[in-house]
Amino acid sequence: xxxxxxxxxxxxxxxxxxxxxxxxxxxxxxxxxxxxxxxxxxxxxxxxxxxxxxxxxxxxxxxxxxxxxxxxxxxxxxxxxxxxxxxxxxxxxxxxxxxxxxxxxxxxxxxxxxxxxxxxxxxxxxxxxxxxxxxxxxxxxxxxxxxxxxxxxxxxxxxxxxxxxxxxxxxxxxxxxxxxxxxxxxxxxxxxxxxxxxxxxxxxxxxxxxxxxxxxxxxxxxxxxxxxxxxxxxxxxxxxxxxxxxxxxxxxxxxxxxxxxxxxxxxxxxxxxxxxxxxxxxxxxxxxxxxxxxxxxxxxxxxxxxxxxxxxxxxxxxxxxxxxxxxxxxxxxxxxxxxxxxxxxxxxxxxxx
Amino acid sequence: xxxxxxxxxxxxxxxxxxxxxxxxxxxxxxxxxxxxxxxxxxxxxxxxxxxxxxxxxxxxxxxxxxxxxxxxxxxxxxxxxxxxxxxxxxxxxxxxxxxxxxxxxxxxxxxxxxxxxxxxxxxxxxxxxxxxxxxxxxxxxxxxxxxxxxxxxxxxxxxxxxxxxxxxxxxxxxxxxxxxxxxxxxxxxxxxxxxxxxxxxxxxxxxxxxxxxxxxxxxxxxxxxxxxxxxxxxxxxxxxxxxxxxxxxxxxxxxxxxxxxxxxxxxxxxxxxxxxxxxxxxxxxxxxxxxxxxxxxxxxxxxxxxxxxxxxxxxxxxxxxxxxxxxxxxxxxxxxxxxxxxxxxxxxxxxxx
Numbered sequence: 001x002x003x004x005x006x007x008x009x010x011x012x013x014x015x016x017x018x019x020x021x022x023x024x025x026x027x028x029x030x031x032x033x034x035x036x037x038x039x040x041x042x043x044x045x046x047x048x049x050x051x052x053x054x055x056x057x058x059x060x061x062x063x064x065x066x067x068x069x070x071x072x073x074x075x076x077x078x079x080x081x082x083x084x085x086x087x088x089x090x091x092x093x094x095x096x097x098x099x100x101x102x103x104x105x106x107x108x109x110x111x112x113x114x115x116x117x118x119x120x121x122x123x124x125x126x127x128x129x130x131x132x133x134x135x136x137x138x139x140x141x142x143x144x145x146x147x148x149x150x151x152x153x154x155x156x157x158x159x160x161x162x163x164x165x166x167x168x169x170x171x172x173x174x175x176x177x178x179x180x181x182x183x184x185x186x187x188x189x190x191x192x193x194x195x196x197x198x199x200x201x202x203x204x205x206x207x208x209x210x211x212x213x214x215x216x217x218x219x220x221x222x223x224x225x226x227x228x229x230x231x232x233x234x235x236x237x238x239x240x241x242x243x244x245x246x247x248x249x250x251x252x253x254x255x256x257x258x259x260x261x262x263x264x265x266x267x268x269x270x271x272x273x274x275x276x277x278x279x280x281x282x283x284x285x286x287x288x289x290x291x292x293x294x295x296x297x298x299x300x301x302x303x304x305x306x307x308x309x310x311x312x313x314x315x316x317x318x319x320x321x322x323x324x325x326x327x328x329x330x331x332x333x334x335x336x337x338x339x340x341x342x343x344x345x346x347x348x349x350x351x352x353x
Numbered sequence: 354x355x356x357x358x359x360x361x362x363x364x365x366x367x368x369x370x371x372x373x374x375x376x377x378x379x380x381x382x383x384x385x386x387x388x389x390x391x392x393x394x395x396x397x398x399x400x401x402x403x404x405x406x407x408x409x410x411x412x413x414x415x416x417x418x419x420x421x422x423x424x425x426x427x428x429x430x431x432x433x434x435x436x437x438x439x440x441x442x443x444x445x446x447x448x449x450x451x452x453x454x455x456x457x458x459x460x461x462x463x464x465x466x467x468x469x470x471x472x473x474x475x476x477x478x479x480x481x482x483x484x485x486x487x488x489x490x491x492x493x494x495x496x497x498x499x500x501x502x503x504x505x506x507x508x509x510x511x512x513x514x515x516x517x518x519x520x521x522x523x524x525x526x527x528x529x530x531x532x533x534x535x536x537x538x539x540x541x542x543x544x545x546x547x548x549x550x551x552x553x554x555x556x557x558x559x560x561x562x563x564x565x566x567x568x569x570x571x572x573x574x575x576x577x578x579x580x581x582x583x584x585x586x587x588x589x590x591x592x593x594x595x596x597x598x599x600x601x602x603x604x605x606x607x608x609x610x611x612x613x614x615x616x617x618x619x620x621x622x623x624x625x626x627x628x629x630x631x632x633x634x635x636x637x638x639x640x641x642x643x644x645x646x647x648x649x650x651x652x653x654x655x656x657x658x659x660x661x662x663x664x665x666x667x668x669x670x671x672x673x674x675x676x677x678x679x680x681x682x683x684x685x686x687x688x689x690x691x692x693x694x695x696x697x698x699x700x701x702x703x704x705x706x
Binding site: 224260262269 | 412413414574577578581590596597598599602605608609610611613614615616617618619620621622623624625626627628629630631632633636
């Protein structure tokens with residue numbers, strides 16, 4: 001077993017699109033757990049669009065990562081040494097221990113990963129933060145009724161894919177927007193959306209209108225920018241717009257206005273009685289039980305499917321995050337940081353059996 | 354008794370601020386009620402900002418008034434002849450019979466004015482559409498909690514005055530914005546708001562900040578434009594913005610953007626988790642009973658006060674509406690179209706008694 005831990009720190013704040021120079025890989029001795037601590041070995045690191053915000057010094061809903069500090073991130077880890085009675089060695093936990101191969105924890109901000117039928121890393125995706133973001137934003141703010149039309153961009157991604165599938169479960173028409181024909185095919189054929197529009201192909205507005213013949217009742221906003229511009233004129237009276245993310249703006253060095261101006265938006269809010277509401281998943285933390293109950297059942301029944309885009313090795317996380325912000329991932333983006341202890345033995349058993 | 358009825362029709366659609374030429378006074382024979390009709394004699398006509406929208410041909414939540422048609426408006430009327438059993442001659446009704454001295458009705462869209470301690474014309478103001486607009490928008494969308502700060506512009510007007518007073522009843526801090534020192538003095542001294550800012554005086558942003566030391570939790574939007582620009586940076590996380598009106602934009606011939614761009618707004622909605630929701634009072638028509646119960650009690654207890662700005666004579670309605678859109682009224686703007694039958698006799702009795 002290696003005696004060092006690797007970690008990726010924020011080397012400098014990006015201007016515009018992050019570059020590899022904004023990250024630095026450091027190697028340190030593995031820390032020793034204190035009397036009330038445990039040592040966690042990272043198995044999976046989740047990469048998510050919000051991380052771009054943490055790299056910036058601009059005020060937001062969460063404190064930025066300091067320059068020189070370990071990049072933030074959700075993780076699945078294995079307990080490799082424990083002085084915390086609740087967490088035995090060998091337990092698997094989900095937490096927010098960041099871009100590093102080992103971390104200390106006092107157990108206060110990690111949870112055991114409950115055994116499910118699926119793989120443990122689902123706790124970073126469909127059964128974790130992105131899944132709960134989709135569930136709460138759609139059901140608490142979007143509130144789709146049967147027969148209504150729900151539109152979501154980044155529809156093959158971790159959040160968008162769950163939004164559309166829950167919309168279908170609730171009897172709504174689900175229309176995705178995604179980048180490229182492969183993703184669109186996956187969204188309709190595998191995930192069962194009613195339609196999916198390729199935003200890279202020409203004539204987006206006309207194709208969106210054709211896919212939403214009765215207008216748009218819920219637009220789950222996770223991209224902003226040009227997609228919002230084409231969605232906006234199709235919003236029906238009383239439409240609800242949960243504002244979950246604005247990935248198209250995260251790398252922007254200045255906020256360039258499109259043809260829709262603030263007064264246009266306000267006038268539409270008034271005359272169409274629109275609801276725009278921003279949220280982050282932790283606003284709904286009291287609803288975790290409902291989320292797990294419903295979504296784990298839907299996953300178990302095959303009514304919610306998901307796809308993982310796995311990058312091997314912590315050192316490849318920076319490049320993968322840069323790609324995520326470009327829309328290069330296809331499905332929930334995960335970094336496999338390490339295999340669990342005993343994995344090789346199990347693999348050998350499988351190969352023998 | 355006169356044998357003719359007067360009515361004011363939309364002569365032409367205004368471009369920018371309406372002018373007197375956009376209106377035309379017509380004189381016609383008084384119509385005779387048919388077998389299931391009654392003849393209403395208008396006593397009071399309500400003038401309200403939404404009327405500017407009806408004069409325009411642009412799509413909105415309601416059909417525009419046609420050129421040549423009677424201007425729309427809420428009215429209090431007296432039944433002067435009736436073939437509708439539910440409405441005896443002499444009854445007083447509230448309806449939407451428009452800018453005319455007489456109207457026919459089959460009774461389906463008017464209600465009897467229930468006797469209250471106040472004057473009948475309150476059914477066009479604090480106990481009518483503007484009062485209910487304030488009540489529903491503030492309580493259903495704004496949802497002020499005790500100790501929170503509620504800001505409303507046009508604070509001496511029919512809607513704004515009720516918004517602030519209900520905010521106070523709910524234990525919130527009420528901060529008004531109004532045009533000129535007289536209105537501001539009235540808003541604080543008579544209506545009991547905690548503060549009122551004169552938007553015509555310089556340094557609005559600094560004075561608003563001083564009046565809202567803990568930021569703004571609810572901004573009841575009825576003006577838009579420059580007022581919104583100064584409110585926006587002071588909005589607290591989780592602030593709610595009921596969008597009720599945008600009077601500053603109603604006469605605009607083009608929508609001029611201020612310094613706040615759509616991407617800024619979207620980013621703030623996300624990071625501060627703001628809620629913007631447009632509404633019109635009829636969206637909440639099922640809640641009329643709650644409104645009347647609460648607000649009539651508050652008026653009776655002296656906890657909600659109101660002020661009327663009365664213009665005499667239907668022919669003066671166009672000029673009064675033009676003034677309303679400039680903020681020249683002071684309180685709920687009403688046109689006294691006629692005195693009730695027998696009023697002179699009652700006046701004489703009062704003078705004798």
